[in-house]
Amino acid sequence: MEDVLALVREHGGRVTSSRRLLLEALFDSPGHRTAEELAETVQAQAPDIALSTIYRNLEELEKLGVVVHSHLGHGPATYHLSEGAHCHFVCQDCGTAVEAPDELFTTLADAARDRYGFEIDTRHFAILGRCANCRKGNEP
């Protein structure tokens, strides 16, 4: 957290209260949070911080490699610290996201690299499908 602020300063950025509060929000609940959710958390302490500031700061933190965003299907992107990045299976029916360990993708990653020279990045976009529950015909 302080390391990140130091990194910001190193890159010519200023340490402002909105940046500090945003980082707190990210460190405090390391799940998948949309920009709007993060804004709410931040605004609980400083109601004047605008959503556009959140977006601008998230963008900057992403440039510094501290934060990544993923697209879990339709709807808003979710942001989280880059340390805990992982791939997701997201159910098209109920929206539930399951975290998928990287080793599941080694065969696919190898095949894509060998046959197409393509290095897959399964973290940025989720893999969609249907979860066990919804496949049984349950209500989403």
Add this chain to the structure above:
Amino acid sequence: MEDVLALVREHGGRVTSSRRLLLEALFDSPGHRTAEELAETVQAQAPDIALSTIYRNLEELEKLGVVVHSHLGHGPATYHLSEGAHCHFVCQDCGTAVEAPDELFTTLADAARDRYGFEIDTRHFAILGRCANCRKGNEP
């Protein structure tokens, strides 16, 4: 093409010129086309057809199973006939889409099903990454 129009009629739909032209556009160039591109093609012959009509007709054709749409990263969704559905590798840097044969995903699909009961659908959302060219450091 006439089969599809018959199918539309079977489901209580009417055969209109916008539907006919949209289907022509889809059959003529079977690539990945955004709603806007399809609208342009249609509007070349009938300039009054609105974009919203294209969206409504694509939705209806999707309900009938004739058309599917995929999300190839950021930007607009792309539509194509469902016959030729396949998964895509899309380069995050240059946007190039490579069609990936389904067999590449059998290992992953089996693992997801066995371990999570999750049935993956690799066609609706592309898998992102970096293509051979961009990995070499070439200009996107």
Add this chain to the structure above:
DNA sequence: GTGCTTGCAAACGTTTTGCAGACTC
């Protein structure tokens, strides 16, 4: 004539941007 379909315009949700003022260093 019934009722599906259309064009238009306006709304939607998410994200980006332009600007003048406020802040960090």
Add this chain to the structure above:
DNA sequence: GAGTCTGCAAAACGTTTGCAAGCAC
């Protein structure tokens, strides 16, 4: 004081919707 950062409002983007008129059947 230089240069970054901010709030606000407005725009951008792809897509959806409400409505009255128009068309297929």
